[in-house]
Amino acid sequence: LAKTTQPISMDSYEGQEVNITCSHNNIATNDYITWYQQFPSQGPRFIIQGYKTKVTNEVASLFIPADRKSSTLSLPRVSLSDTAVYYCLVRNYGGATNKLIFGTGTLLAVQP
Amino acid sequence: EAGVVQSPRYKIIEKKQPVAFWCNPISGHNTLYWYLQNLGQGPELLIRYENEEAVDDSQLPKDRFSAERLKGVDSTLKIQPAELGDSAVYLCASSLSRDYEQYFGPGTRLTVT
Numbered sequence: 001l002a003k004t005t006q007p008i009s010m011d012s013y014e015g016q017e018v019n020i021t022c023s024h025n026n027i028a029t030n031d032y033i034t035w036y037q038q039f040p041s042q043g044p045r046f047i048i049q050g051y052k053t054k055v056t057n058e059v060a061s062l063f064i065p066a067d068r069k070s071s072t073l074s075l076p077r078v079s080l081s082d083t084a085v086y087y088c089l090v091r092n093y094g095g096a097t098n099k100l101i102f103g104t105g106t107l108l109a110v111q112p
Numbered sequence: 113e114a115g116v117v118q119s120p121r122y123k124i125i126e127k128k129q130p131v132a133f134w135c136n137p138i139s140g141h142n143t144l145y146w147y148l149q150n151l152g153q154g155p156e157l158l159i160r161y162e163n164e165e166a167v168d169d170s171q172l173p174k175d176r177f178s179a180e181r182l183k184g185v186d187s188t189l190k191i192q193p194a195e196l197g198d199s200a201v202y203l204c205a206s207s208l209s210r211d212y213e214q215y216f217g218p219g220t221r222l223t224v225t
Contacts, residue, residue, distance in 0.1 A: 044205075
């Protein structure tokens with residue numbers, strides 16, 4: 001079963017832009033790419049979702065290349081409160097049954 | 113508007129005992145998910161419901177795990193008997209449909225001793 005992989009951790013400083021990439025080379029043809037944020041002892045929280053090219057909302061941007069085998073979550077001007085684990089979620093093509101797969105997660109640590 | 117409600121928040125049981133988790137999704141959400149999350153890992157889908165129908169349960173260990181979603185609203189996930197390796201956080205999520213974002217509950221932390 002193909003994995004959905006992310007860097008284990010990233011460090012940043014307040015006010016910087018952070019880009020987190022997810023590799024999903026077996027993504028199903030017609031499914032969205034979704035990113036979630038998770039704080040300790042809480043369930044994941046939706047950040048952004050897209051299918052192709054670029055999507056932007058009030059908190060983030062999502063960049064998806066034409067082959068859709070990866071995606072990049074961009075967080076502009078991070079703050080201390082953005083310290084969390086970030087997950088991508090895709091549906092991987094699995095033959096008869098596509099599998100909904102969370103990425104391995106990236107721990108973002110924002111320092112003052 | 114209330115979010116996804118799960119109970120209990122914490123549960124400690126001895127191995128071989130049964131345990132059940134309850135989830136109340138956001139009103140109007142047709143799709144309900146149960147996930148298992150081990151420490152330091154991403155959530156793993158156990159089962160997905162569209163209304164009252166289980167449409168994806170391929171990753172549910174059916175020898176000991178069972179789930180139901182009566183009337184297409186609340187859902188219960190059961191483990192019988194529990195094993196030490198079942199210790200994890202069990203997350204419930206709901207969405208309007210499979211293509212919409214999921215809203216997660218706080219999870220139930222299960223410890224099997």
